[in-house]
Amino acid sequence: MRSSTIVRVEAQDRRFALEGGAGTDAVHQISEYAFAVTNLFTDGDLCGSGLVLTLGDGNDIVCRLIAAYAARLPKVPIEELMANFGTVSRNLADDPSLRWLGPHKGAVHLALASITNACFDLWAKTRGVPLWKLLLSLTPPEIANLLDLSYLEGDLTQDDAIALMNREQETRKHRERILESGYPGYDTSVGWFQYDDRKLRENASDALHRGFRALKLKVGSADAARDIRRATLLRELAGSECKLMLDANQQWTLRQAEQVCEAVRDLNIYWIEEPTHPDDIESHVQLSRKISPMRVALGEHVPNRVMFRNFMARGAVHFVQADCTRLAGVSEFIAVSLLARKYGLPVVPHVGDMGQIHQHLVLFNHVVLGHEALFLEYIPHIRKHFVHPARVSSGRYETPQDAGLSCELKTA
């Protein structure tokens, strides 16, 4: 094993224009993805690279906060840092000054996520393995030491986490087959908000042809009729076997959400995503009761494990869309995945990383935590900018083999 001690931290502001309305939804009308990147330079030749997503403006803010946290990051060998990363993470998250800008949410939490992801990347690269392989090689206590489980004491202690992983170990061999078959994907790009019907038709046909069996449509128009018409069209195009999901990007009031969900009841919609404000747990509780058996997915704007626990405890979420570029990186993603396993809920990540890191994490979730291998969102628009872009064939993510988290970007 090589030695790597962090000697310098660099924040990079990288932005990528999208074409022709890609990336647009009911709230985000600008086609730009940006990454606040952390690079960890070491005393050796390795460099750890992590990132979080933003939508352009504000990316510089996250970069400045990465620099602020960088000064607080212990400059020790990476193996030493990761041996008790849960404590490291908690100390950074509870910095007495920066904490005021959160706590555990918003720009400070995004910065912490970028740094955390870079630490995991450096760790995996130091061991010369892809992230999924590193995580599969750790013992349950080693996994538990990666996690800041503070404020989850009632639901998930370190002992609980270890016991859960020990229990799943019995059936783990069976689940390792996923490494051969690849993890199923779903196509989130057939129906961006600004796409017209013609493009929607073309994309749906193309996605089915490429082997996807689950498609997502952006809704949340001021004009509910548009949403209903497009959902109906997509069901016709996709046939009755294909899973269809609707994503309202928080644009509805509870009443509007109820009305559209009622109107599409016969379309067999697999989930309704982000129907209303992401902090409004009680409205999601009410909606869930009203639209059952249709189910609710959310998470891309749920900032931390404590909020997720509240959503889960109230029955306000059915598909946990945790995102390691919204939560405090890989480690809080794992904490939320453990919680979800405890509550019997599937984790279907939102992919602020375009799936690059999450393709590793869903393998871990399935093999080690026993989560169902449902499917992982796929967004291809900026894949050419990654050094090792995720490969999806026949609708499945190929298991990545390069060392690290697969989120390193080509130089600008």
Place this chain on the structure above:
Amino acid sequence: MRSSTIVRVEAQDRRFALEGGAGTDAVHQISEYAFAVTNLFTDGDLCGSGLVLTLGDGNDIVCRLIAAYAARLPKVPIEELMANFGTVSRNLADDPSLRWLGPHKGAVHLALASITNACFDLWAKTRGVPLWKLLLSLTPPEIANLLDLSYLEGDLTQDDAIALMNREQETRKHRERILESGYPGYDTSVGWFQYDDRKLRENASDALHRGFRALKLKVGSADAARDIRRATLLRELAGSECKLMLDANQQWTLRQAEQVCEAVRDLNIYWIEEPTHPDDIESHVQLSRKISPMRVALGEHVPNRVMFRNFMARGAVHFVQADCTRLAGVSEFIAVSLLARKYGLPVVPHVGDMGQIHQHLVLFNHVVLGHEALFLEYIPHIRKHFVHPARVSSGRYETPQDAGLSCELKTA
């Protein structure tokens, strides 16, 4: 009335060292208060000034975000801007890019608060009146137009807000007496976390001597015995008539909170403040049930009206500590105060502004919304830096008479 059109927006990073452990609590061990200040320069000789609190590091981040929002603020006469400020506020809060750093929380929301407060300051100065007088002069529909009530449709529409204010108008004259008597204060500075017993004794004696009849103590030690001992000591010093509040600044697990609350049950504690993580609604529900009739106060880390509504709807908060330097300024403070009135809960602001703006807002809450005139937190440590520092005598805030929000700082 003078005309004022905003022509230039300036963000200022102001920091103030506190002395001898003042300002310290269980999570914030550094004695520094900082303000991210917005100055609105106009085509006339008036300048609007708003602020939000931070704890030093990160204040520059909020200032940069103020600059980002400044470019998006309509440059129109202040009367025109405020005529539909609810829409202005919503447009800024839902900026398609910056929204990703929230939404409606964290550094972006703090920046929006600073700008909003500056707009209200400029408006009041343009009319030549203190904020409380401006707000008391507005009609209920004019007040309602100041508010972004999106995502509250189920609880509080514009019509609901107007109806509530109309109803309270009948008994308003009676409540206007508060303008003569002044609003009661409580002393939050007797028991900062790092103060030793001797200082606690001196401060308590001094506070009682100055007319305060409510005192607060910082708790949340790793060592519960210290908290219990200090609370017992303070009760002895203050006598049985004085109200005592404990503030744990989020440091406890649910179990720890239950244990300390049980241990101080005989001390007749008026509220326990921020017992655990500020996003953990369900733990506050459980604690409230367990420690009844002791009650829970929180709000300084509740970022927006939607989260407050969830706390209220679940019975997880009893004293609503809304803060116009945490929420999106004066206008979202009013929205939360309306919600609290609807839920029958008192508003006792947390004063990130050191009470300078809130001394106006509690008068509005009492006179126009019919809230009980309970008491307002008082923190004197940096009063000398304000142009018009709040005056407290015989334990009551004197009604301010200078035009504006009273939060303008002396030049550095």
